[in-house]
Amino acid sequence: MDFFEAQARAKKHTSRLVALFALAVLGTVLGSYGAAVFALRQTHDYTPQRNARGAQRSALNAQLPGWWQPRLFVGVSSLTLAVVGLASLYKWNEFSAGGSAVAESVGGRRVDPHTTDALERRLLNVVEEMAIASGVPVPGVYIMDEEPAINAFAAGLTTSDAVVAVTRGTLEKLSRDELQGVVGHEFSHILNGDMRLNMRLTALVFGILVLGLAGRGILWALRFQSLGGSRDREGKNHLGVVAAIALAGVALLVIGYVGYFFGRLIQAAVSRQREYLADASAVQFTRNPGGLTGALKKIGGFALGSSMQSNKSGAIGHFFFAQGFRSNFGGLWATHPPLDERLRAIEPQVDGKMFDAPEVVDVARESFVTAGLAPARPSRTARLAPAPAAPGPADAMASIGTLTPEQIANAQLLLDSTPARLRTATQTPAEAQVLLYTLLLDDDPATRAHQRTRIASRAGGDALRLLDEFTPALRTLRPEHKLPLLQLSLPALRPLPPSALNPFLETLDELVHTDGRVTAFEFALQKLLIRTLALGRDPGAAIVQIHSFNAVVDEIAIVLSAMAHTSDNDALTAADAFALGAAHLKLIEHQLALLDPVDCDVGPLDPALDTLATASLPIRQRTIMACAHIAGADGRIRVAEAELLRAIAATLDVPMPPLTTAA
Numbered sequence: 001m002d003f004f005e006a007q008a009r010a011k012k013h014t015s016r017l018v019a020l021f022a023l024a025v026l027g028t029v030l031g032s033y034g035a036a037v038f039a040l041r042q043t044h045d046y047t048p049q050r051n052a053r054g055a056q057r058s059a060l061n062a063q064l065p066g067w068w069q070p071r072l073f074v075g076v077s078s079l080t081l082a083v084v085g086l087a088s089l090y091k092w093n094e095f096s097a098g099g100s101a102v103a104e105s106v107g108g109r110r111v112d113p114h115t116t117d118a119l120e121r122r123l124l125n126v127v128e129e130m131a132i133a134s135g136v137p138v139p140g141v142y143i144m145d146e147e148p149a150i151n152a153f154a155a156g157l158t159t160s161d162a163v164v165a166v167t168r169g170t171l172e173k174l175s176r177d178e179l180q181g182v183v184g185h186e187f188s189h190i191l192n193g194d195m196r197l198n199m200r201l202t203a204l205v206f207g208i209l210v211l212g213l214a215g216r217g218i219l220w221a222l223r224f225q226s227l228g229g230s231r232d233r234e235g236k237n238h239l240g241v242v243a244a245i246a247l248a249g250v251a252l253l254v255i256g257y258v259g260y261f262f263g264r265l266i267q268a269a270v271s272r273q274r275e276y277l278a279d280a281s282a283v284q285f286t287r288n289p290g291g292l293t294g295a296l297k298k299i300g301g302f303a304l305g306s307s308m309q310s311n312k313s314g315a316i317g318h319f320f321f322a323q324g325f326r327s328n329f330g331g332l333w334a335t336h337p338p339l340d341e342r343l344r345a346i347e348p349q350v351d352g353k354m355f356d357a358p359e360v361v362d363v364a365r366e367s368f369v370t371a372g373l374a375p376a377r378p379s380r381t382a383r384l385a386p387a388p389a390a391p392g393p394a395d396a397m398a399s400i401g402t403l404t405p406e407q408i409a410n411a412q413l414l415l416d417s418t419p420a421r422l423r424t425a426t427q428t429p430a431e432a433q434v435l436l437y438t439l440l441l442d443d444d445p446a447t448r449a450h451q452r453t454r455i456a457s458r459a460g461g462d463a464l465r466l467l468d469e470f471t472p473a474l475r476t477l478r479p480e481h482k483l484p485l486l487q488l489s490l491p492a493l494r495p496l497p498p499s500a501l502n503p504f505l506e507t508l509d510e511l512v513h514t515d516g517r518v519t520a521f522e523f524a525l526q527k528l529l530i531r532t533l534a535l536g537r538d539p540g541a542a543i544v545q546i547h548s549f550n551a552v553v554d555e556i557a558i559v560l561s562a563m564a565h566t567s568d569n570d571a572l573t574a575a576d577a578f579a580l581g582a583a584h585l586k587l588i589e590h591q592l593a594l595l596d597p598v599d600c601d602v603g604p605l606d607p608a609l610d611t612l613a614t615a616s617l618p619i620r621q622r623t624i625m626a627c628a629h630i631a632g633a634d635g636r637i638r639v640a641e642a643e644l645l646r647a648i649a650a651t652l653d654v655p656m657p658p659l660t661t662a663a
Helices: 003-042 053-063 070-095 099-105 118-134 168-173 176-191 194-221 233-286 289-301 311-319 339-346 393-399 405-416 420-425 429-439 445-459 461-475 479-493 498-512 520-537 549-566 574-582 602-612 617-631 639-651
Strands: 140-144 152-155 163-167
Touching (some): 003 070, 003 233, 070 099, 070 194, 099 163, 118 140, 118 168, 118 479, 140 168, 152 176, 152 194, 152 311, 163 168, 163 176, 176 233, 176 289, 194 311, 233 339, 233 405, 393 617, 420 429, 420 461, 429 498, 429 520, 445 461, 445 498, 479 520, 479 639, 498 520, 520 602, 520 639, 549 602, 549 617, 549 639, 602 617, 602 639
Parallel strands (some): 140 163
16 A cells, blocks of 8 residues: 555545535535525515406516526525535534544543553554554544444544544454454554545535525424414415425425435445455455454344444444444445445455354453464563664655554564553653653763753652653663654643643753754654644644645755755765755756755754645655655665654654664
8 A cells, every 4th residue: 555645545535525515515506596586486576457367477477587596696605605614614623623522522432541451451552553563643542332333433634633433342342353453444544544534524514414404493493383374464474474484494404405415425435435445455454354354244243233323423424444324225325335245355255154153251261362362472571573674765665654464563572572661651641751751861971960950850859750760671672662652652642731731842852952962863752742742632733735846945955954964874975865865856856955964953954844744745755755765875774864754754744654774
């Protein structure tokens, strides 16, 4: 799976989607206009004299308003578009709070990182492994406790605010391999850009539905109105007003629900195609088709299947792993392909048999391995095996947005080889902050003493005690453990209020600048942390504003120069490495020049990356490709180069997994 190709495909789907919905809205506008003209003709005030019937009919036809009324059309279309647009914006604004808002709106409960529930702990481990393996921030994990069926969904506007939610039935009924298949399916939606597309679908459909809801509300408000009235003129006027309002309500109801019908057709058609892609990606990630097919067969075998009980989930039915609600209109509204078709797409020779429930396993008395709920895991003493060769630029680019069995296995080993005390520290806001302080301690005794003084003055004696507790374990870690510890800490740090977060970030900044220089790791840690937390709090800020390479020549030059000066190539100078990277930006290659180190240090680099984060996907793709070729100019990527490359990729909202680096 190519990340950039998948993102471009999602954008293409979005463009088609907008065009189709524009046609649906146009039909709604024309329907509203037709209803308005019909009502105008029916209520036209005409009282003919009692002469010949033919003359009366001729005069009536002559005085009736025509079907084309330009001023009426402008008024009706403006009002309709305003209602649909405002309703869609209202729903989109609800989603702007991020994936957590979606999960909580359907009754999701965030899993406590300190949970002692074995099934919840297994879920957290699977999500953490896939996040570390793919290079995305660890998503928030939610459970829908009141849902006994097997289902799940991913939601969010960016990878920084993404969440993965599963039902209670998913936890209780699936083995670890099957759970990994489902979570892999949801990570495909995260990496392929489907989450944002799903939210746009929901907002647009809701905008059209509002017309129908308005009509239903009008009719509901008129339910106690008397249509009898008196026979005098006042009674007739009252009856006429009520009838006109009722007619408007019926028109809005019909028009709104007709538009909603076609909107749901579009929504379902787009969703079904994305589900096939997510299934294929999940199998590619795990190379274990049996995990995903096992989950699908259990959905087909259990009585409840994937059916959601809460009606609150109806609006996001296309988010789910499997069909959550009964599909109306002969399957036209089905958001997911039939189970047998999904199974055949994964395993063409499938026999069509679904799951038969086995005996219940007492997980309180058996381990996951002996109960068949998890594969045998490496011991705590396992260590990451050194790769035969460090990755080159092609490997770095190919790893973006991917999940492979090798990456997942590497993430499992990486997590297993991390001391348990440090894993525990990532789960609590206070300890996670001190853990990140510890990662920044300098090797020089004088600098370290100065840093400890700053931590004591800022965070107090308890922070120093934890610092001393964490330091021995951190000294045993390899460089590739450090940024994953930051990833694991993010879920605990996201809920911090600004009153607690700002002093923490200020302390980090002081620790970074204590020795007067900023290493690639220090910059990467700060940038990854600040960028991820900022997007997690305001995912709507990730807006593309720049579409021209010429508009960001200066920013690209700064980024490429910083990478060239960070590179430690044996046979190439910084200028040679810079030229190799610039060659991948043909449109502006001759406008790019290597800057002096002082002109591309942290000061100018930070805002340059923030500007590039608002650039279009092709600009970000080419920039990262150029950086990767600079980092690997001599054929391999070293630790400092990999850390800066990951920081650049994360700032540009491009998930890059850990790279096995040359020491």
